[in-house]
Amino acid sequence: xxxRASLKGKGKAGKGxxxxxxxxSAAKCVKExxxxxxxxxxxxxxxxxxxxxxxxxxxxxxxxxxxxxxxxV
Amino acid sequence: xxxxxTHAAAPxxxxxxxxxxxxxxxxxxxxxxxxxEKAEPEKVDWLNLPCPIPFEEIQxxxxxxxxxxxxxxxxxxxTKGLNQRFSLSHSVFMGSMEVPSQSSxxxxxxxxxYEFGANFLDPKLMLVGRVLTxxxxxxxxxxxxxxxxxxxxxxxxxxxxxxxxxxxxFDYKGTDFRSQLQIGNxxxxxxxxxxxxxxxxSLGTEIFWLGHQRKSGIGFAARYNTDNMVATGQVASTxxxxxxYVQKVSEKVSLASDFMYNHxxxxxxxxxxxxxxxxxxxxxxxxxxxxxxxxxxxxxxxMGVNFILSAEVDHRKKDYKFGFGMTVxx
Numbered sequence: 001x002x003x004r005a006s007l008k009g010k011g012k013a014g015k016g017x018x019x020x021x022x023x024x025s026a027a028k029c030v031k032e033x034x035x036x037x038x039x040x041x042x043x044x045x046x047x048x049x050x051x052x053x054x055x056x057x058x059x060x061x062x063x064x065x066x067x068x069x070x071x072x073v
Numbered sequence: 074x075x076x077x078x079t080h081a082a083a084p085x086x087x088x089x090x091x092x093x094x095x096x097x098x099x100x101x102x103x104x105x106x107x108x109x110e111k112a113e114p115e116k117v118d119w120l121n122l123p124c125p126i127p128f129e130e131i132q133x134x135x136x137x138x139x140x141x142x143x144x145x146x147x148x149x150x151x152t153k154g155l156n157q158r159f160s161l162s163h164s165v166f167m168g169s170m171e172v173p174s175q176s177s178x179x180x181x182x183x184x185x186x187y188e189f190g191a192n193f194l195d196p197k198l199m200l201v202g203r204v205l206t207x208x209x210x211x212x213x214x215x216x217x218x219x220x221x222x223x224x225x226x227x228x229x230x231x232x233x234x235x236x237x238x239x240x241x242x243f244d245y246k247g248t249d250f251r252s253q254l255q256i257g258n259x260x261x262x263x264x265x266x267x268x269x270x271x272x273x274x275s276l277g278t279e280i281f282w283l284g285h286q287r288k289s290g291i292g293f294a295a296r297y298n299t300d301n302m303v304a305t306g307q308v309a310s311t312x313x314x315x316x317x318y319v320q321k322v323s324e325k326v327s328l329a330s331d332f333m334y335n336h337x338x339x340x341x342x343x344x345x346x347x348x349x350x351x352x353x354x355x356x357x358x359x360x361x362x363x364x365x366x367x368x369x370x371x372x373x374x375x376m377g378v379n380f381i382l383s384a385e386v387d388h389r390k391k392d393y394k395f396g397f398g399m400t401v402x403x
Binding site: 042045046049050052053054056057058060062064068069072 | 151153155156157158159161189191192193195200201202204208210212228230232237
């Protein structure tokens with residue numbers, strides 16, 4: 001009995017610590033993912049912002065020609 | 074007659090135009106009508122005050138006159154418009170840039186860079202991007218989400234890690250107030266609020282909180298302007314007091330003066346400058362309490378072609394900066 005109770009107690013204690021570990025690891029997961037997402041967003045913005053402006057501009061009315069992008073006139 | 078007097082006791086609120094007083098009620102019927110309307114002061118409609126200037130632009134007239142973009146070296150800007158809203162810009166700079174140093178000597182680093190930029194300007198959406206040869210990107214986005222709510226994003230991204238900065242601003246414009254919420258990287262949170270108190274006076278306040286350094290601050294600002302002058306004052310809990318006064322002497326000339334006191338470093342600076350806006354040129358000059366003289370000339374040579382001269386002389390530190398340049402394009 002006592003061994004079972006002690007096992008149960010250990011199990012509960014084990015579960016309790018595992019629960020808190022899970023909670024903190026969930027928070028850690030969220031933090032890691034958000035950091036990863038921010039890093040990817042920064043790289044995407046760094047390379048893609050100016051092409052985005054050019055694409056939006058070339059599609060606005062009146063549509064400019066492609067050669068006008070490169071020629072100095 | 075008695076009934077008209079009791080009616081006069083509770084009249085409906087008069088319309089804000091002073092040029093049409095009610096003629097049949099009260100004293101106006103007894104006294105002769107006023108001949109000169111000019112002497113009569115404008116009635117202030119306290120419920121319809123004008124919208125104030127945004128909080129960060131509260132000192133904009135003084136900044137425009139006293140702090141032109143002085144540079145040293147050669148500067149060439151070319152802006153090519155492809156469209157009414159879309160334009161590309163190429164910019165070359167060769168010269169020295171000042172690096173902030175701890176000692177009193179100025180540290181100048183010779184730099185040369187080419188900057189490519191693209192602008193898309195729509196009434197509701199503005200996108201401005203500039204990229205330099207060393208990979209730095211300056212991005213600005215301004216988007217009108219609704220009539221009164223505007224979102225602004227400002228970012229400087231670099232290739233070096235941990236040097237990039239970004240800031241989100243949400244502005245709300247009311248009938249006679251403006252408020253703004255700022256969220257930046259490094260856990261920076263700030264907000265400000267400015268309210269028109271009278272047709273000429275507006276008062277504002279701002280608070281900010283820096284997360285990583287656990288610093289916070291609060292500041293107050295006031296701006297009084299008439300058609301010919303603007304006076305502003307700003308006080309912040311970081312120990313900074315800044316006052317400025319700009320007087321428009323005529324259509325072409327305005328004079329500005331500025332005073333700044335930093336309590337923590339016991340630093341006082343005041344400057345006085347002039348701003349001549351003539352048909353073909355704009356000339357700004359200023360003299361400082363640190364003994365610095367500066368001048369900035371923009372001369373319009375032709376339609377869309379501007380010639381720029383910049384000079385800054387500091388005899389105390391033996392720092393002489395002269396620059397010239399050209400700007401082509403609108």
